Amino acid sequence: MKKPKVAFFDFACCEGCQLQVANLGEQLLDVLGAIDVVEFREVMSEKWDKDYDVAIIEGSITDEHAVERIKKIRQRSKVLIAYGSCATIGGVNGMKNGFDLEDAGKYVYGKDYKFFPTIKTHAVHQVVPVDYFVNGCPIYQPELVAVLKAALQGIPYYVPDYAVCVECKLNENVCMYQRGVACMGPVTKAGCNSWCINNGNICYGCRGILSNPNESGAKDVIAKYSIPMDMVMNKMNMYNKCRELGENE
């Protein structure tokens, strides 16, 4: 079997997910044994001018240039994988959508803001069709490998559509709510093996909100632990502001 041509691209992001790939360690050798990396700005300078078997996209779409670029990449790619919160759910870049775009431009670029036209932050699937999602900020390395294997086999990968609590309980962590800390685990999609909570941090909701959260139940819990509603919304919007844009703008 010929090795598939794989390219990595980045849009508005911190490039941290690329670092996660470069930091796969020993497993990187297995990954490189299975694929032929033809473009990857973080680790190589070569470019590829033919079609891609797999394009792996980091970052969110935040201006018209990016819209054009991602559309062209999509046209050239058989399979497109969005990875990292910025690409899969908009991520922290989505916080811009809570402001007037002109105000945001002025705040960042001062009086010259008109030279830097911007649009609302979009997740990749809100602009072009996406075949696979690797959620997380940064991505959880074992999940990237699992998705890559699914893509190579041509089978679907199902992002767990249940709460982080499931994996957290299996890891036998003390619940953050019992420690008196508000955690986004109960409404956030699992798949990260409760990585943050295992290491003493809370869940920030970086993998996106469950497709069918129980809103009335969540409100009861928020009230039970006397958590201010605006704090919950801020926590929610830190990564998940782009969900307001819907599936395909």
Next chain:
Amino acid sequence: MKDVQYLVLRKDNLSSFIAHLSKDQKVMAPVSKGYGNYAFEEVTSAEQVALKYIPTILPPKKFFMPQRETLIEYNLQSGLEVNAVLEHEKMTLFGVHTCDLAGIQCLNMVFSERPKDYNYLLRKRGISIIGLECNEYCDEYASCNIVNSNMPNGGYDLFFTDLGDCFVVHVNTQVGDEMVERTKMFEKPSRTHFDAFMALREAKSKIFKNEIPIEPRDIPELFDRSFDSEVWKELEQKCLSCGNCTNVCPTCYCFDLLDEMNLDLNSGRKFRKWDSCQLEPFAKVAGGENFRKSRAARQRHRYYRKFEYPVAKYSRFFCTGCGRCSRACMADIKLKDTLNALIKERMNKLWIKWL
């Protein structure tokens, strides 16, 4: 070995007892995790063990059927090469409460059914169990009396009862007897030991009362008549479907079977991991149909799997009264409250009939 054998272990010998056991195998015991939480973890001395503890976050089932367990490894390189994987290790569980002993007994019944689950049974064979009696309720969530699991009913090799400065130890099996022989720290009990032991059991019968106003034998009938109860609809509003209640349950054993290929796409493994009927994808099948789409239906199913279906199949409740599901529920769905609400609704219906 005699049929019934009681011995005494002085408390200041506990540390050397555990140290002795941990020399040739892992000893797992409840340890404090802070914030009033406990977990079964490996210990090497008695100082690490929480002798007074409320049920651990996960029950000891995690040693019998780990959260993730490889069952088969395969290679497609030259035809189909399949190898069964049977992982197991020798270990001793120390300090298992009677509710968890009951939970292990339930799982033993399930996994011994044909076709037998050899992965489970092989692990079970390597695990020795030392029980520990609860002299009083652990907290308000427990309901062990109504399901008759606050007293020892077998399922252990040794059983410890704390009498202050010593433990009275019931030797129940050959394995238990060997532990006694090997460690050589146990003494014959005196009359005073027996008197104190009997007094404790007497006191316990006054402390432990039915936690829910119903006779245990009437519970299956209550469930028979409660399938369309309003109580389930209330749970629909509350439940977050986080699966905490089933993951921490000592008798929930549902698992999912998954395949995982290696990057060579030639070799791989089949493994199982804990699944939960509370999760939305659990009863979803090809074509997108979901047999238990509503949270109400899923919660109801959980209760029926504790108080109705297993009574018909195994003649026992699959609730051990440990209270873990109530403790772990962020949405405050409490087992005792649910049963009380069902009873109340039933009584109201009966009154309406009579009036």
